[in-house]
Amino acid sequence: xxxxxxxxxxxxxxxxxxxxxxxxxxxxxxxxxxxxxxxxxxxxxxxxxxxxxxxxxxxxxxxxxxxxxxxxxxxxxxxxxxxxxxxxxxxxxxxxxxxxxxxxxxxxxxxxxxxxxxxxxxxxxxxxxxxxxxxxxxxxxxxxxxxxxxxxxxxxxxxxxxxxxxxxxxxxxxxxxxxxxxxxxxxxxxxxxxxxxxxxxxxxxxxxxxxxxxxxxxxxxxxxxxxxxxxxxxxxxxxxxxxxxxxxxxxxxxxxxxxxxxxxxxxxxxxxx
Amino acid sequence: xxxxxxxxxxxxxxxxxxxxxxxxxxxxxxxxxxxxxxxxxxxxxxxxxxxxxxxxxxxxxxxxxxxxxxxxx
Numbered sequence: 001x002x003x004x005x006x007x008x009x010x011x012x013x014x015x016x017x018x019x020x021x022x023x024x025x026x027x028x029x030x031x032x033x034x035x036x037x038x039x040x041x042x043x044x045x046x047x048x049x050x051x052x053x054x055x056x057x058x059x060x061x062x063x064x065x066x067x068x069x070x071x072x073x074x075x076x077x078x079x080x081x082x083x084x085x086x087x088x089x090x091x092x093x094x095x096x097x098x099x100x101x102x103x104x105x106x107x108x109x110x111x112x113x114x115x116x117x118x119x120x121x122x123x124x125x126x127x128x129x130x131x132x133x134x135x136x137x138x139x140x141x142x143x144x145x146x147x148x149x150x151x152x153x154x155x156x157x158x159x160x161x162x163x164x165x166x167x168x169x170x171x172x173x174x175x176x177x178x179x180x181x182x183x184x185x186x187x188x189x190x191x192x193x194x195x196x197x198x199x200x201x202x203x204x205x206x207x208x209x210x211x212x213x214x215x216x217x218x219x220x221x222x223x224x225x226x227x228x229x230x231x232x233x234x235x236x237x238x239x240x241x242x243x244x245x246x247x248x249x250x251x252x253x254x255x256x257x258x259x260x261x262x263x264x265x266x267x268x269x270x271x272x273x
Numbered sequence: 274x275x276x277x278x279x280x281x282x283x284x285x286x287x288x289x290x291x292x293x294x295x296x297x298x299x300x301x302x303x304x305x306x307x308x309x310x311x312x313x314x315x316x317x318x319x320x321x322x323x324x325x326x327x328x329x330x331x332x333x334x335x336x337x338x339x340x341x342x343x344x345x346x
Binding site: 004005006007008010030031034035038039040041042044210211213214218 | 306307309310311312314315316317318319325326329330332333336337340341
């Protein structure tokens with residue numbers, strides 16, 4: 001299988017990775033369209049609801065956090081070949097039948113090219129303020145992930161799900177996504193991030209060591225061998241900075257490279273099964 | 274000045290370990306290490322201190338084709 005190269009568009013990280021105001025609508029769209037024109041394999045975004053309090057204190061104005069999936073839906077009508085990643089959707093903040101319906105709709109409209117990323121959410125306060133799901137974030141994520149899978153991929157037009165933290169029944173979930181199964185990448189650097197029957201994926205934190213990546217890949221393949229994951233694929237989201245000219249190692253040109261390191265520390269990475 | 278002092282604490286080895294940064298050849302070498310670790314897809318995040326459009330152009334021209342020619346283990 002050929003290796004794949006995707007890019008991240010700057011949604012939801014204004015104030016964290018990008019200065020305020022940076023990620024305005026007229027900044028996002030050209031970047032997304034450029035990425036598409038250049039033929040990258042996928043285009044991703046972030047899914048934060050609020051900035052962390054310590055970041056807010058440094059900002060002169062409120063950061064504009066655009067929704068990743070919404071941003072991508074704006075560019076999909078023009079899309080040609082790039083699979084649109086939804087970003088890592090924070091499941092405990094979502095109502096599952098509604099999310100399943102949204103994802104199915106987007107997959108239909110994009111011609112069956114959606115990659116669904118799901119996770120617990122990096123910022124505890126954001127989740128606490130917005131979540132309709134009680135319980136621990138990890139538990140809620142596991143439950144909602146299975147629930148999302150059920151809503152998206154159950155062959156029944158009226159699937160039902162009864163989990164520890166979430167449940168639904170008698171909700172019309174039709175049409176289904178065009179893809180069966182829908183690629184679902186589970187995010188987070190907790191060891192159990194990809195350990196769910198519903199997931200086809202695993203993510204871990206940006207800036208992972210090669211050894212950690214190798215361990216994650218082995219975990220994913222082990223899960224695939226046990227039938228808990230349906231596809232074998234590994235993704236890693238990482239900061240990339242290409243310099244114009246050779247730099248002097250040993251600190252002579254450290255700052256441009258340091259910028260890449262800063263980006264990797266606040267970004268997420270994806271391992272997908 | 275404080276930022277400069279912090280930057281001085283970051284070694285090239287540290288950057289090489291956690292990010293893909295440098296000349297195109299260095300970036301390709303870093304990506305090859307991850308492919309060797311078993312990775313088959315990468316999503317690039319461009320730092321804010323650079324022209325994101327120019328970086329995407331360079332990644333599309335100098336990194337993505339080479340990455341796609343690699344084979345993960």
